[in-house]
Amino acid sequence: MDGRRISASPRPCSVRRVVAKKRPRGGGVDGFVNSVRKLQRREICSKRDRSFSMSDAQERFRNISLQEEYDTHDPKGHCPTILPFLRKRSKIIEIVAAHDIVFALAQSGICAAFSRETNQRICFLNVSPDEVIRSLFYNKNNDSLITVSVYASDNFSSLKCRTTRIEYIKRGKPDAGFALFESESLKWPGFVEFDDVNGKVLTYSAQDSVYKVFDLKNYTMLYSISDKNVQEIKISPGIMLLIFTKNTSHVPLKILSIEDGTVLKSFNHLIHRNKKVDFIEQFNEKLLVKQENENLQILDVRNSELTEVSKTDFMTPSAFIFLYENQLFLTFRNRTVAVWNFRGELVTSFEDHLLWHPDCNTNNIYITSDQDLIISYCKADSDDPLSEGNGKTSKSSSDAFGLYSIEIF
Numbered sequence: 001m002d003g004r005r006i007s008a009s010p011r012p013c014s015v016r017r018v019v020a021k022k023r024p025r026g027g028g029v030d031g032f033v034n035s036v037r038k039l040q041r042r043e044i045c046s047k048r049d050r051s052f053s054m055s056d057a058q059e060r061f062r063n064i065s066l067q068e069e070y071d072t073h074d075p076k077g078h079c080p081t082i083l084p085f086l087r088k089r090s091k092i093i094e095i096v097a098a099h100d101i102v103f104a105l106a107q108s109g110i111c112a113a114f115s116r117e118t119n120q121r122i123c124f125l126n127v128s129p130d131e132v133i134r135s136l137f138y139n140k141n142n143d144s145l146i147t148v149s150v151y152a153s154d155n156f157s158s159l160k161c162r163t164t165r166i167e168y169i170k171r172g173k174p175d176a177g178f179a180l181f182e183s184e185s186l187k188w189p190g191f192v193e194f195d196d197v198n199g200k201v202l203t204y205s206a207q208d209s210v211y212k213v214f215d216l217k218n219y220t221m222l223y224s225i226s227d228k229n230v231q232e233i234k235i236s237p238g239i240m241l242l243i244f245t246k247n248t249s250h251v252p253l254k255i256l257s258i259e260d261g262t263v264l265k266s267f268n269h270l271i272h273r274n275k276k277v278d279f280i281e282q283f284n285e286k287l288l289v290k291q292e293n294e295n296l297q298i299l300d301v302r303n304s305e306l307t308e309v310s311k312t313d314f315m316t317p318s319a320f321i322f323l324y325e326n327q328l329f330l331t332f333r334n335r336t337v338a339v340w341n342f343r344g345e346l347v348t349s350f351e352d353h354l355l356w357h358p359d360c361n362t363n364n365i366y367i368t369s370d371q372d373l374i375i376s377y378c379k380a381d382s383d384d385p386l387s388e389g390n391g392k393t394s395k396s397s398s399d400a401f402g403l404y405s406i407e408i409f
Helices: 035-043 052-060 166-170
Strands: 003-007 016-020 066-073 092-099 102-105 112-115 120-126 132-141 145-152 160-165 178-180 191-195 202-207 210-215 220-225 229-237 238-245 250-257 264-272 277-282 286-293 296-300 305-309 319-323 328-333 336-341 346-349 364-368 374-376 400-405
Touching: 092 132, 102 132, 102 166, 120 166, 145 166, 160 166, 202 229, 229 277, 238 277, 250 277, 319 364
Parallel strands: 016 319
Antiparallel strands: 003 191, 066 400, 092 102, 102 112, 112 120, 132 145, 145 160, 160 178, 191 202, 202 210, 210 220, 229 238, 238 250, 250 264, 277 286, 286 296, 296 305, 319 328, 328 336, 336 346, 364 374
16 A cells, blocks of 8 residues: 554554555556546446446456465464464454565564465564564565564564565565664654655654654655644645644644655634544645534635535545545545545445445555555345355454455456
């Protein structure tokens, strides 16, 4: 994914923003059918219930097949001094692929690398017996894997980052990497955020209230932001939105260049007194602001044009995914998915797309690079032949996982 923020909180944050990467423009782009047309075609479809028919689904997914099944659990292969809970089975929470290697991170904090060529486990990425890996990030800029971990020796209180070249992992040498951001104190509520779209890393040291921006290519620090009044930072392609402590009647905001931290615009956004701000999000020139029991406001920061969406139509979601290529955004709330444009119009709601988890974590959502297909973990209809085996208990609920290949027509 393109925007990943890992917090030093003992428990993962329940609200995450994931940015769907913008596809490079070039020859042949006009030949693609964008997601808007596909959604429109779906909504005006003459077929029953305006949904994909069974024949459509079977045609699209008839070539899905299990290629290999891997298991991260290996009680005999673990170091004897490893933390006891790392030796127990637990759910897979992240899967990252890089070249012919698949990385699987279990909820317990154990992480393993598997070779797709030999279908064998290469190694475990936990290089210390007391290391609990919290998250993974594949850095395509220098072909390396970044692990974000906490340690028992530190009472699991601080995030530690390490980068390891993929070639070293292939050789079974996960300890050949080196530490990143050692000068930063990433204790709660500190965090590290990886932004693949802009090629940047944002860190926050709560100890001294300093945000720092690093280059994702070589990890050099570019600039820092030191202001105790900054409450949150949102990242969009090319820019950052700084949200300051709200006053009685407004929220001070600044838009900065992501490259050098230059202030591009400073302004105040008026808010209702004594009402909680549910969220403030930035999407290019559009600012989305929602207060408790109030309408959604969409502000164009270029000309101050304001659009409002009724609070009965737009309720505060638990997560967003922005589709930069198509100028749309997805909202997730109570297992449902909806697509909106920046005129405040509901493009579509997926009535046949019920997410499995009630507290949606966008780690379980994948958007293709063309932004014309969403793959998510959903509840299946028991009468649906494609859901065969949905009620069976299998290793997929623990720290084993299957690798599938799929061809979309």
